[in-house]
Structure formats: structure tokens, C-alpha cells
Amino acid sequence: MTERRNGVPREIQRFTANELAQHWVLLITLVVLTLTGLGLFAGDTWLGRTLISLEGGIEARGTIHRVSAVGLMLLVGWHFVYVVFSERGHRQLMEMRPKTQDFRDTGTLLAFLLGRRGAMPEFGRFTPLQKLQYWGAGIGSLTMVATGLVLWLHTAAMMVMPKWVFDVTTIVHGYEGLILFALLFGWHLYIVHLSPGNFPLQSTFLTGRISTSRMRREHGIEYRREFGEQKPPAEPRAGKGEAR
């Protein structure tokens, strides 16, 4: 944040160490949960059998899966405390609220990508697609924790709920895991690192920083709120990333 042009730094800290740590815990727990869950989900295929074998057998797989699940539960609690009781966390949550404008902006973005519109819409702190990923991962994780607890404590659960609820829970847990996998390791990875302007790697998840020129391009409303109409210093290697 040292180099400035008209009072605008070259880079700003977009995410704090606390937020980056939460992202790392989510990344690690979800990767482990996906790999160990997929072993069981596809247990009658070569992929499932290979994964179970690599994970040390069916019992070890279960232990690794449950340890990671505890990690995810702790993260859910940590994130809840962060967004409810800390000022910055609460502000971030408020910025994440879906608005009617997000639907209009998504339509405008698609029209721009289809070549029917010359300019991209301007976004605030979070773009509509970033909000979709946050709420998708958030609701998905909560669903996985709730259904996972029912499956983990199945004897106790079967004493208080009918068999069909248990059957539905089993299906929801397995397929919701698949949806989360597609959303995070397919779409999220593409949007953040593989899309035009971002390939091969966007380093914000490592440093928490973003260049102000990128911020102006991708989060124009937030940029103007911070720096007014001042132009940012040029990026050393100017990318052409687009807000998503």
C-alpha cells in the first residue's frame, strides 16, 4: 500500500488474515470430505474402490471423514461468531445480502458476454456470482453438517425419526456433497483462477490483497466509495480480468 497515485495505493488489503484462515480451513476440510465421501458414494466403482484403498480402508476412511467433519463444524461456528459478533464480519455479511439489483446485473453481465451490450455492469464489494458462491457454499455446508450428524448418530436418530427421513437424509447428504463439489471445485475454481484475465492464478486467496486497478474494474461502486473518481496506479502486469 506504499506506492500511491493521487492518494490511491497500488494495492489494498481486501481480506484479513482471519478471513483467509477461514477460507483455508474450508478449502482443506472440503477437499478431504469430498475425497473420503466420494469413496463411499461411488464405492461400487473403480474410483470408489481406489479412493477407499488410498484412504487406508473403509474404517480409516470413515475416521478421516469424521475428523474433517468436526473441522467443518468448528469452522461453521467460527464463521457464525465472526459475522454476528465482529463489526467487520457483520459488515461483510451485510454486503453479501442478495438484492434485486443482483439479478439485473447478472442479466447485464450475460448480455455483455453475449456481445449485446458494450459495457459491463458496475459491482459493489461482492459481485452477484460471488454472492451466489458464498450462499451456495454456506447453505451447502450447513446442510452437510446437519445431515452428516444424522448419519453419524444414526442409532439415536432412528429412535426419534421415521425410516423414510433417514433414507432422505442419506440421499441428500450424498448428492448435496456432489453439488458442493461441482460448485466449488468446478465453477468456483474456474471463476477465480481459470476464467479470462485470471488464468493461471489469482493470488488474493494467498495474500488477501487486490490491485486498485482491478478493484476499479471489478468492484467499481466500492472503488468510488473509497477513492472517488481518482484513477489508480497502473498494474505492473496489466490483466484484463472481469468481474464475476
Place this chain on the structure above:
Amino acid sequence: MALGIILGRGLALVRQAPQATSEVPFLRVAVRILIAALIAVLLTYIVIEQVGTWRRRRSGRD
């Protein structure tokens, strides 16, 4: 040997899983359709973005 038995039993349990949830087969089908639709939407977005970016770069507007 023990590992083989554990693995064998585990896989046997896994193979039983679809039968154990056969009371709600419609849900399995509905969820599969939902996942297929979701993946189709995500792939469509990626294709639109890639094609759009390529077209804009080609026409020199980017």
C-alpha cells in the same frame, strides 16, 4: 486378511445402500435431474464467457 474382511464388509454395505433407500427412488431421480440442470447452467455460463471474451478480443473491443 483382517483388512480384506473389513474392506469386503464395507463394500458389501455400500452395495446395499441403494436397496436400503429404495423407498424414495423418486427423490434420487429428482436430485439427479437437479444436479444435471445445475451442471448444465454452470457449463453454459463458462461457454458464454469464453465465447464472449473471444469475440470481443477478436473485434478489438476488449
